[in-house]
Amino acid sequence: MMEETWKKYIADQATLKEVRDMIxxxxxxxxxQRGVASVGGNGSATYTVxxxxxNLDKSDITFKGDFTAVGTTDIPTYQIRMxxxxxxxxxxxCNYAFASNTFVNWQVVEYY
Structure with missing residues (x-):
């Protein structure tokens, strides 16, 4: 019984060390955190989420902007930036305040 307890203790300590190292x-x-925001189309070229x-020092953000042309063959270029x-x-x-159907998918990942 004592040997099993000791082995479990050693295994638990190894796991704790691994977790500490990862942290x-x-x-x-x-x-x-993630979501979708509509940018432009409302007369404003910015949108705040x-x-x-x-903690900004321990976080990463990724985002991707999309434009959907509806009923037109003249597809303008809209640039979305943070x-x-x-x-x-x-x-x-967005580089155009009245751009419609312009969206940005965003994700914020914070680390320990």
Whole structure:
């Protein structure tokens, strides 16, 4: 019985060490937030998304803008970019304030 307890203790310690190492190397995800925002089309070239507070030094953001042409053969080029990122918000900008059907898919990943 004592030997089994000792083996379990050693196994638990190894697991704790692995977890500590992953945390120290920043490989453990603390939170993920994602969504879709409509940018432009409302007379404003920017759109701000509120998010739960994150540590900017320990977070990554990815985003992809999409444009859907509806009923037209003249497809304009709309550029979507991130214009600001704070611990509690993301602001996206479009190069044309009246662009319709322009969306941005975003994701914020925070690590320990």
């Amino acid at each position: 120290a190397n920043g490989r453990v995800v603390k939170s993920v 509120n998010i739960a507070a994150v 214009s600001a990122w704070t611990p509690t918000s993301l602001t996206f900008a």
